[in-house]
Amino acid sequence: MSPDLATALRAETPSAPDALRDRIAVITATPPAPRRTLSLRRVLMVAAPAAAAASLVAAVAVGVKAGVEDQAGHKATAPRALIPPQMLAPTAESGQLRMPRRAATPEAAKNAFAPPTAAPARKRAQDVRTSITLLVDDTNDLSATTQRALRITRNLGGYVQTVNFGSQTGEGTAALEVRIPVSRVQAAVVRFSELGRILAQQTQITDLQQRLDDLTRQIRRTGDPGRRAQLRHTRSELNRRAAYATLLLDLTTHEPQAKVVPPSRIDRAVDDAAGVLGAELAVIAYALIVASPFLVLLAAAFGGRRAYRRYSDLRLLERA
Amino acid sequence: MGDGFVPNPGRSGVTRAAPAAYTECVSDVADAQDFSAAAETHLDDVYRYLLYVTANPSTAEDLTSETFERALGRWSSFDPRRGTAQTWLFQLARGAALDHFRAEERRRRREERVAEPDRVAEHELPDEYGPVLRQALRTLSGADREVIALRIVLELDAKTAARVLNISASACTTRLNRALERLEQKVRPRLVA
Numbered sequence: 130m131s132p133d134l135a136t137a138l139r140a141e142t143p144s145a146p147d148a149l150r151d152r153i154a155v156i157t158a159t160p161p162a163p164r165r166t167l168s169l170r171r172v173l174m175v176a177a178p179a180a181a182a183a184s185l186v187a188a189v190a191v192g193v194k195a196g197v198e199d200q201a202g203h204k205a206t207a208p209r210a211l212i213p214p215q216m217l218a219p220t221a222e223s224g225q226l227r228m229p230r231r232a233a234t235p236e237a238a239k240n241a242f243a244p245p246t247a248a249p250a251r252k253r254a255q256d257v258r259t260s261i262t263l264l265v266d267d268t269n270d271l272s273a274t275t276q277r278a279l280r281i282t283r284n285l286g287g288y289v290q291t292v293n294f295g296s297q298t299g300e301g302t303a304a305l306e307v308r309i310p311v312s313r314v315q316a317a318v319v320r321f322s323e324l325g326r327i328l329a330q331q332t333q334i335t336d337l338q339q340r341l342d343d344l345t346r347q348i349r350r351t352g353d354p355g356r357r358a359q360l361r362h363t364r365s366e367l368n369r370r371a372a373y374a375t376l377l378l379d380l381t382t383h384e385p386q387a388k389v390v391p392p393s394r395i396d397r398a399v400d401d402a403a404g405v406l407g408a409e410l411a412v413i414a415y416a417l418i419v420a421s422p423f424l425v426l427l428a429a430a431f432g433g434r435r436a437y438r439r440y441s442d443l444r445l446l447e448r449a
Numbered sequence: 450m451g452d453g454f455v456p457n458p459g460r461s462g463v464t465r466a467a468p469a470a471y472t473e474c475v476s477d478v479a480d481a482q483d484f485s486a487a488a489e490t491h492l493d494d495v496y497r498y499l500l501y502v503t504a505n506p507s508t509a510e511d512l513t514s515e516t517f518e519r520a521l522g523r524w525s526s527f528d529p530r531r532g533t534a535q536t537w538l539f540q541l542a543r544g545a546a547l548d549h550f551r552a553e554e555r556r557r558r559r560e561e562r563v564a565e566p567d568r569v570a571e572h573e574l575p576d577e578y579g580p581v582l583r584q585a586l587r588t589l590s591g592a593d594r595e596v597i598a599l600r601i602v603l604e605l606d607a608k609t610a611a612r613v614l615n616i617s618a619s620a621c622t623t624r625l626n627r628a629l630e631r632l633e634q635k636v637r638p639r640l641v642a
Binding site for chain 2: 131134138140141143152153161442443445448449
């Protein structure tokens with residue numbers, strides 16, 4: 130473009146006439162509308178973080194509240210049902226040693242077995258009671274395992290006191306009470322443990338030596354032959370108890386329920402809060418998924434309208 | 450704040466914080482002053498722009514007045530961070546011009562149903578306008594005149610002009626080059642002579 134043309138265009142373009150200036154002066158004499166203090170953008174800038182914070186606070190509040198309620202519920206229904214009755218039985222006799230061993234989950238049970246650490250003392254008379262709960266595969270396995278347990282008992286020089294075997298619709302249990310010589314009780318525990326997967330194990334050792342010594346002293350002191358015979362009978366009973374250990378073997382085909390460790394209050398609160406946040410996000414995601422086609426259509430319509438408007442404006446100006 | 454509304458100093462002589470009403474009042478006065486200053490500064494530019502777009506002095510005057518009335522009503526929504534007052538006023542002026550053209554077109558369509566419209570009268574310019582401008586206004590389309598007005602007469606840069614035209618800067622430049630090419634073809638013989 131030639132500079133002359135540009136100069137000519139600028140020079141020949143008139144300024145606003147005085148009449149127009151007067152009209153504009155009248156307009157500007159009027160004060161403009163007060164500036165809005167709350168624009169839509171400002172409201173959105175405040176409302177969006179406020180909504181996010183409110184949802185977070187709501188999630189935390191719900192989480193804490195639910196955590197407190199859950200804690201109360203857990204206290205009311207303590208998981209005693211998961212604990213075998215023998216573990217909950219109170220120990221009345223003094224000097225006894227209880228060594229409960231439980232493997233609540235199958236994974237834990239694989240590593241749960243180990244021979245009792247507190248073996249019966251050889252020089253002291255002790256009443257040893259051990260209970261083992263084993264999981265077997267099915268009723269066939271249950272029967273075979275029961276027979277193997279009986280063979281082991283006999284091989285170790287022991288005998289069977291009671292056997293309770295029952296099976297029904299593919300599941301069954303067997304309860305054996307056997308007496309094993311105390312000197313071989315550890316071997317018995319090891320061999321019984323190999324018969325299945327250990328679900329629970331408990332060993333209880335009660336010292337009898339003190340009572341035997343008392344009985345011996347009483348026998349020496351007493352002059353009454355009847356009383357002496359009675360004391361000797363009691364002592365021989367105690368010696369028999371001390372000679373053989375009682376071994377309770379429970380076989381079952383029931384898979385144990387995984388032990389539910391109640392989470393802490395904070396864990397529960399965090400879980401619940403995360404759950405609420407997750408639910409909120411899910412609702413938002415759901416709304417977005419449902420609304421996205423409409424939003425796309427809306428955006429396309431908006432963009433198309435703008436493009437058409439731009440085109441029509443240009444056409445309008447070209448005709449002008 | 451011409452009514453003597455000033456904050457009262459406290460008994461200790463320490464000026465207290467201005468109340469919200471006072472701050473608002475000061476803000477309104479500042480806004481009014483800003484608007485008056487903007488109108489005074491850009492009146493000629495807006496008129497020239499509209500003169501080129503409409504090619505009709507009286508229509509340009511009316512639309513200039515309409516533009517500043519709109520600006521008065523929307524002054525609160527003007528955000529200096531998003532653009533200058535000049536650009537904002539040009540955008541308002543363009544909107545007013547387009548509304549005018551739409552209304553004129555509707556009116557013309559209505560008249561066409563009953564009689565032949567008289568289009569020549571709109572481009573009749575008084576003799577006080579120079580020959581180059583008269584030629585430009587007579588031969589070019591409104592779109593060409595608009596981009597020439599913004600880029601050549603008012604000397605806006607491509608980015609600002611593109612913002613007023615609601616197109617990209619490159620499209621604005623392309624449109625300007627084509628408009629100038631057409632204008633030069635018409636007015637060069639006259640300039641040479």
